Amino acid sequence: MSFDTIITVDWSGGNDRGASPKADAIWTCVARDSAAKQPQYHRNRQHAEEWLTDTVATEVAAGRSALVAFDLCFAYPAGFARALTGTDDPFAVWDWFAESVEDGAKSNNRFDLAGQINQQFGGIGPFWGNALARDIPHLPRKGTARTFRDLPEKRATDAAAKGAFSPWQLSGAGAVGGQVIMGLPTLARLRNRFGTDLCVWPFQKADAPITLVETYFSLMPNALAARMTEGAIKDAEQTALFAQTFANLTPDDWQALLDVPATEEGWVLGLGHEALLESRASQQLKPPPLRNDCFAMPQGAYWTPVDDALDHLRTHLKPVCGVTDVALDQAAGRILAAPVIAARSHPPAPNAAVDGYAFAGAKPAGPHQLPLVTGRAAAGQPYDGTVPEGHAVRILTGASLPAGADTVILQEDVTTDGRQVAFHGPLKQGANARKAGEDMQAGQTVLSARHRLTPADLAKVAATGVGRVTVYKPLRVGVLSTGDELVTAGDTATADQIFDANRPMLCATVAAWGYEVVDLGKAPDNQDALRPILDDASVQCDAILTSGGASAGDEDHISALLQGTGSFALWRMAIKPGRPLALGLWQGTPVFGLPGNPVAAQVCALVFARPALSVLAGGNWLNPQEFAVPAGFTKAKKDGRREYLRARITDGVVEVFASEGSGRVSGLSWATGLVVLPDHAVTVNKGDLVTFVPFASFGL
Structure with a gap:
């Protein structure tokens, strides 16, 4: 069996929580057609019960079967x-x-x-x-x-x-x-x-149009951790997670979950099937879509400071990719959607840190002699037996310490005739031996969700016995250039045309950040031609970067199209180069409209798109590492805009490109990073410390 509609309810015993959404309140979520809607906040039980009654009545009238799952005990202990x-x-x-x-x-x-x-x-x-x-x-x-x-x-x-x-x-x-x-x-x-139109599982068979069940929203901790973003309300995310997961269960899954005998105490739906639920959540889970107003800045400011824009993006964006499980050998560069929990301790047992001889206890200063037992301990070949008190055993690096031994002396500090060893103390108890779990312990969180896996991380995870990890699916980023004047490099161009420099630059930039690049080509300055390109891109891509057409002029068609979506925001950035940024959602897919000039497009991509795409991909917000470097140039800067100058370090000082023109693409190739000058007025003299951000700090 299965259900047409899933309704999840996080209940509360407290008083009215006010008009604004809050934690520890009543939240509900509806899923239908394998997709969960936005969770709904209910300020008190009266409002929630009215909503539930109306929603259930709608399902009955529509002839749909619905499961209503409460995070609420349906019964008390027997008796x-x-x-x-x-x-x-x-x-x-x-x-x-x-x-x-x-x-x-x-x-x-x-x-x-x-x-x-x-x-x-x-x-x-x-x-x-x-x-x-x-x-x-x-x-x-x-x-x-x-x-x-x-x-x-x-x-x-x-x-x-x-x-x-x-x-x-x-x-x-x-x-x-x-x-x-x-x-x-x-x-x-x-x-x-609702009478006979409603049944309560497991007290009754789930065969009525409406089935009430109790569940625990703590049954899928890993999947829940994957959903949580900065500022998210846990109660709301739980209802959405369970609504989505239940909506995607197969008939066989439901048969397994509902096969529980009826008792007066009832049962928690899904209990005993946590692995199945986590698996289904990982396979099916896709975070809820971005809100239409996610890019809307507070009204009143004509020029948006860079820091305000970055804070806004950090607060309002969240992951948009689905979640899946992959084998460890396929996980390099992927972003964790759930924490990695150590399957066993590392090392799993006490072992030798050096080649030498193992025995028990500390040895005071002075000469010592210990008889050797027959045999040895090697990595993967443990000593089969117990080392008697006052004896020693030959041991090699990485071998488990045998029973009766807790200390190792280096072979270089020992003389032996094969029957006994002689050495000088002092030697502390536990010397040259590693304790079990001294690196990582079983059950410990060794890597947190939202972390991008490096080669060293794979070694860390493998050492704890974990062979599969839950990761976000790769972010697919479309790159589109707009403009009638553009010609693809290698083709023939007239004198009034230019070669498209932005698209190969941005495609390579996105690839360097570890995302899947979808080259959307170039589009003319024509809304009728541009619209189907964006339609196709919204299906192929999780995010779209465009260049050109991002301002408010007659030929700024990206802005014009986004204007009609109800999600459009034109940010006039207090930044040089790159004043206009057009942002919006096209068919639910976020679009970053970058300036058309190559330098401005790249600077805005590094400053704004890089951290934003990281969050959309499921990762952490990225702040580039900055360095204070003596200036090898002079400059007087006015108040009001943050400036990014193409720069490189020569002989310990930072130089800037001779021209600040945003069309001078050669300066990007010449530079190895950017000098960042603050929003306020400043005069830079040679030798003054300035902020330098190498391109490597931007992931390039």
Whole structure:
């Protein structure tokens, strides 16, 4: 079986959270046709329940099957239902809470109600965790104060779920009890509202148009880590992740997940199938699309400072690539979408750091003689036995220390006749020996998500026994030149035409950054011709770099087309060279419209596109390394714009290219980096320290 629609719900037991989206609030997400929509924020339970009721009614009316997955316990440990209602029926508990809970936007009676329930049991408990300033009869603040312990602390499904908390806990870190009390009334009303059109798994077979299930949004930690970006709200990302993953499960997957016997305690959907879910998430997962307003700068500033633009991009961009698993030998240069966890310690056992002889304990100053045991320890060929006290064994570098040995003396410091060894102390216990796990320990995070894997990283990962890693799929970057005047180098050009220098330069730049280059060719100054090129590029590419047509003139057709998408932003940058930057989304694909002059196009690509593309690819924001170098030139600069001068270092001082014209492409070839002059006015004299950024710091 499968479902047409997936609805995921992250519930909350707290009060109204206000109009602006916040963490620790109610979030929902809908996935249909294998694609998750943007998560929705609900300020309180009243708004969320109204939305749920309307959404479920829409699904029923449309004839679609829907799974509604709550991160919320659907039942209590065995015995509670009968003690509270006189029956083992979990739905009787739902109805009891629906009748008893008083819930408003700013207050509710969950703590008082828990105290009243506790009063029905002998002793103090099972609920605990009074978070109010006033004391509540029969409800202790700490779990250690309880005396009633006749009911299990957790359900079987909670005990099987790593890190799951008890539903008796109403406050404190990880408390879920308040969510349960405030969630069951909503579940009861949904069930009563939709009748036979709704079933609740696993208490009932999942064969109605609407199926309610409980799940834990902690079941896919690696896939969740891959989604998280700076400023993202975890609750929102969790709902989107699970909606997308559930929407892409196969009928066989669903059969495996739903094959659970019905008990009064219920079960967490997906528990026991975490590897399957992580695998499906890795295969299918693609981050949600960029928002249409991701490039919109605050109004009011005509000239945008470079730092403001960079801060805006860093805050609003996020990965756009899908995620996959690859073997380690295919992972060089790829960007991790999930942390790498050491499968075993390195080294896995204590071993020798040198060739020599192994024995136990420290040796004081003075001469020593130890008899040798028969045999030796070598890397991959351990000594089979225990070294007796007062004896030594021959050992080679990398060999595991045998039982009975913890110290190694170098063979150069020993004389031997093959039967015993003689040497002088002192020698510390543990000398020349490596401890197990002293480099990396099993279970340790050895590399974080968003890290680009280097050859040294592959060695590090392999040493811990990890053979596959979860990475982002390669970012596909399209490069397009625009202009009627452009001719491809090698073709025949008239006097009023120029050869396209930008496209080979930008293609090579993108390739040097490790992305897949999609050469989109050149486009004329004609919107009707340009539109289908962008349409095709949005399908082939994850991001598009264009040059030319990025300002606001009559022939600036990139800007004109982006203007109609509702995502367009024309940034007038306070930068020299490269004033105009046109940014927007074409069919959901980010477009960076660079200036047409080659120097300006390259400078803007290095300064703005490089860190932005890194984030879109799943990597970290990249800041180039800068160096303070004595100036070999003089210059007076006015206030208001940051300037980037083509430069190179000669005899310990930095020189700049003779011309600052942005059309002088030869200066890029002459230079080995850029001198960066600040936004404010400055006078540079020879010998003054200036900021130099080598092209290598820009990844070239």
